[in-house]
Amino acid sequence: xxxxxxxxxxxxxxxxxxxxxxxxxxxxxxxxxxxxxxxxxxxxxxxxxxxxxxxxxxxxxxxxxxxxxxxxxxxxxxxxxxxxxxxxxxxxxxxxxxxxxxxxxxxxxxxxxxxxxxxxxxxxxxxxxxxxxxxxxxxxxxxxxxxxxxxxxxxxxxxxxxxxxxxxxxxxxxxxxxxxxxxxxxxxxxxxxxxxxxxxxxxxxxxxxxxxxxxxxxxxxxxxxxxxxxxxxxxxxxxxxxxxxxxxxxxxxxxxxxxxxxxxxxxxxxxxxxxxxxxxxxxxxxxxxxxxxxxxxxxxxxxxxxxxxxxxxxxxxxxxxxxxxxxxxxxxxxxxxxxxxxxxxxxxxxxxxxxxxxxxxxxxxxxxxxxxxxxxxxxxxxxxxxxxxxxxxxxxxxxxxxxxxxxxxxxxxxxxxxxxxxxxxxxxxxxxxxxxxxxxxxxxxxxxxxxxxxxxxxxxxxxxxxxxxxxxxxxxxxxxxxxxxxxxxxxxxxxxxxxxxxxxxxxxxxxxxxxxxxxxxxxxxxxxxxxxxxxxxxxxxxxxxxxxxxxxxxxxxxxxxxxxxxxxxxxxxxxxxxxxxxxxxxxxxxxxxxxxxxxxxxxxxxxxxxxxxxxxxxxxxxxxxxxxxxxxxxxxxxxxxxxxxxxxxxxxxxxxxxxxxxxxxxxxxxxxxxxxxxxxxxxxxxxxxxxxxxxxxxxxxxxxxxxxxxxxxxxxxxxxxxxxxxxxxxxxxxxxxxxxxxxxxxxxxxxxxxxxxxxxxxxxxxxxxx
Numbered sequence: 001x002x003x004x005x006x007x008x009x010x011x012x013x014x015x016x017x018x019x020x021x022x023x024x025x026x027x028x029x030x031x032x033x034x035x036x037x038x039x040x041x042x043x044x045x046x047x048x049x050x051x052x053x054x055x056x057x058x059x060x061x062x063x064x065x066x067x068x069x070x071x072x073x074x075x076x077x078x079x080x081x082x083x084x085x086x087x088x089x090x091x092x093x094x095x096x097x098x099x100x101x102x103x104x105x106x107x108x109x110x111x112x113x114x115x116x117x118x119x120x121x122x123x124x125x126x127x128x129x130x131x132x133x134x135x136x137x138x139x140x141x142x143x144x145x146x147x148x149x150x151x152x153x154x155x156x157x158x159x160x161x162x163x164x165x166x167x168x169x170x171x172x173x174x175x176x177x178x179x180x181x182x183x184x185x186x187x188x189x190x191x192x193x194x195x196x197x198x199x200x201x202x203x204x205x206x207x208x209x210x211x212x213x214x215x216x217x218x219x220x221x222x223x224x225x226x227x228x229x230x231x232x233x234x235x236x237x238x239x240x241x242x243x244x245x246x247x248x249x250x251x252x253x254x255x256x257x258x259x260x261x262x263x264x265x266x267x268x269x270x271x272x273x274x275x276x277x278x279x280x281x282x283x284x285x286x287x288x289x290x291x292x293x294x295x296x297x298x299x300x301x302x303x304x305x306x307x308x309x310x311x312x313x314x315x316x317x318x319x320x321x322x323x324x325x326x327x328x329x330x331x332x333x334x335x336x337x338x339x340x341x342x343x344x345x346x347x348x349x350x351x352x353x354x355x356x357x358x359x360x361x362x363x364x365x366x367x368x369x370x371x372x373x374x375x376x377x378x379x380x381x382x383x384x385x386x387x388x389x390x391x392x393x394x395x396x397x398x399x400x401x402x403x404x405x406x407x408x409x410x411x412x413x414x415x416x417x418x419x420x421x422x423x424x425x426x427x428x429x430x431x432x433x434x435x436x437x438x439x440x441x442x443x444x445x446x447x448x449x450x451x452x453x454x455x456x457x458x459x460x461x462x463x464x465x466x467x468x469x470x471x472x473x474x475x476x477x478x479x480x481x482x483x484x485x486x487x488x489x490x491x492x493x494x495x496x497x498x499x500x501x502x503x504x505x506x507x508x509x510x511x512x513x514x515x516x517x518x519x520x521x522x523x524x525x526x527x528x529x530x531x532x533x534x535x536x537x538x539x540x541x542x543x544x545x546x547x548x549x550x551x552x553x554x555x556x557x558x559x560x561x562x563x564x565x566x567x568x569x570x571x572x573x574x575x576x577x578x579x580x581x582x583x584x585x586x587x588x589x590x591x592x593x594x595x596x597x598x599x600x601x602x603x604x605x606x607x608x609x610x611x612x613x614x615x616x617x618x619x620x621x622x623x624x625x626x627x628x629x630x631x632x633x634x635x636x637x638x639x640x641x642x643x644x645x646x647x648x649x650x651x652x653x654x655x656x657x658x659x660x661x662x663x664x665x666x667x668x669x670x671x672x673x674x675x676x677x678x679x680x681x682x683x684x685x686x687x688x689x690x691x692x693x694x695x696x697x698x699x700x701x702x703x704x705x706x707x708x709x710x711x712x713x714x715x716x717x718x719x720x721x722x723x724x725x726x727x728x729x730x731x732x733x734x735x736x737x738x739x740x741x742x743x744x745x746x747x748x749x750x751x752x753x754x755x756x757x758x759x760x761x762x763x764x765x766x767x768x769x770x
Contacts, residue, residue, distance in 0.1 A: 584714025
């Protein structure tokens with residue numbers, strides 16, 4: 001009757017795990033309680049019941065749902081629930097005292113509070129699903145169906161129509177079938193059906209929005225959404241007749257893989273991804289050591305990003321074979337943004353739980369998915385999500401109070417551990433960064449490993465920052481600008497005017513009169529820095545319409561001090577498409593006007609050397625590198641692009657180096673790394689940083705993608721040409737370099753897996769959704 005998978009339950013499980021107050025009564029006791037306390041006056045008593053659903057939250061609540069039967073075949077659901085907090089008593093009036101609204105035979109009272117604080121609730125009374133009784137009010141629902149004009153010119157006859165309850169998860173959702181009797185204008189009668197889904201109103205609104213995105217699916221059959229009462233949380237959908245798929249996954253895998261490919265070709269709009277958590281309290285109570293291992297493994301799985309539309313609750317029971325031989329995908333309540341590997345992993349997890357041939361089914365599923373034009377799949381990601389599925393199911397089997405749950409959970413945790421090597425996880429949780437005593441990793445603003453293995457950190461403290469250094473074999477020492485002997489020009493800067501300082505490298509500030517920017521570097525680096533600013537400023541002139549570089553106002557070679565004209569402006573917003581077109585024109589101006597003679601050369605080999613150097617320094621400092629980074633570096637080494645020509649490139653161009661100035665030009669602030677290199681390099685740096693800023697919450701991914709498009713438009717409008725293959729290559733090298741940069745910033749460690757994905761694939765719209 002429920003449509004849910006039949007499971008054997010073990011009511012004693014909570015007691016064995018130290019939660020004896022939440023042990024459900026025996027079936028016999030529940031049946032007796034229903035007969036004595038819940039049967040309506042004058043109604044017959046039920047003769048039997050069967051447990052169909054169970055849910056337990058350690059130390060909080062437990063609920064079991066029963067299919068209660070009468071001698072004449074009538075069935076109703078009854079839920080036993082107990083909250084240790086006493087929530088049932090607080091909601092007693094709302095559940096028990098309201099009169100029934102549903103137009104159905106009521107042999108039971110709505111609810112009763114028992115002496116031990118538990119409660120019996122009769123379907124369709126439900127504290128959360130407020131629209132359930134409304135849906136079963138045949139007068140109102142039939143009137144609504146008529147108003148929607150779904151079967152015109154036929155009329156829906158209320159008295160001959162009926163509603164059948166199919167599936168029910170207390171306080172989660174209910175699925176009904178409306179058997180409708182139609183009468184045509186000429187008197188002919190017919191039978192039609194609609195599906196009726198009842199959810200929390202907010203959840204119903206989310207689902208209705210998600211289902212609107214299915215309109216673009218070609219070759220994928222899903223129930224059409226016919227109507228929505230979002231205030232009540234009721235969705236009406238097309239009823240599709242069909243039969244279940246064969247039980248053999250090797251027969252169904254190719255068809256399911258091809259059908260899912262059509263779903264995964266759809267964009268997910270603004271729908272967010274979801275990375276479900278594990279109720280680790282149950283695993284902790286089962287075995288502390290296994291719990292610790294599960295937490296470690298789960299933390300290692302990168303969070304899901306919204307790349308395409310996904311089903312979100314995929315298993316064999318979600319498919320119907322329709323009369324014409326096609327497949328229909330059902331139960332769209334979990335539809336959301338996500339990764340295509342999610343649905344495939346969930347389907348294969350179902351095969352695994354049923355003891356089926358996972359390896360062969362996987363091969364057939366993936367092959368069919370790719371052949372049907374689905375997004376490119378990452379085998380490692382599929383393994384990661386299978387690993388996550390094992391951990392989720394380990395907790396769920398306990399939560400559902402299944403018979404044999406303890407042994408089943410242990411076996412699933414073992415399965416997850418075996419998958420770890422195949423998944424080649426980027427263990428974000430292991431990428432720890434040592435910090436001085438009294439600080440937390442999230443206090444780190446910037447960190448770098450020097451060539452001698454020394455770590456240098458900038459840490460938040462109060463309203464400002466403090467700096468610390470640690471030799472390879474030594475203790476932390478606080479660093480101050482006053483003692484930075486590598487920067488003799490530091491005396492020209494006051495702490496009040498200091499804009500930034502990288503110990504031993506450089507410092508920047510503003511003069512007392514506010515008219516000049518002051519840059520302090522090691523004295524031996526000053527001539528090259530001054531020459532670069534002079535070279536670019538001379539090439540552009542004072543009034544270039546697209547690009548502004550501050551003029552050199554003075555320098556002190558002995559002290560390593562460079563004074564530049566102050567540039568007013570603001571960092572371009574990702575939402576400002578016009579500004580990013582201007583950035584594209586500015587990049588073209590830098591490349592087209594600035595001569596490259598005498599500049600350091602920087603091509604694809606040098607780009608890879610920078611990444612290798614960063615990794616070697618971090619390894620020397622005793623830091624663990626993200627797994628898989630060496631493989632991506634090797635892959636990039638094998639795919640070096642041809643270098644058509646060398647132009648002037650910034651080499652580290654991102655939004656923080658740019659200003660939108662009052663006169664409309666783009667100001668460029670930092671020329672320390674100016675080189676002669678490929679024209680796509682700066683565009684690639686900007687492109688990846690735009691996605692990164694969206695992931696950091698500064699704008700939506702859609703806004704970042706529009707800014708990237710505007711950047712390339714502006715570059716082309718100014719006369720530039722872009723080799724898309726080369727652009728993709730340098731986007732990958734940029735992302736790989738940023739993997740190492742953000743590996744050193746604990747606050748943003750969650751971005752490392754996404755950056756690794758970009759390093760593998762380049763910047764594609766579906767790969768950028770966070």
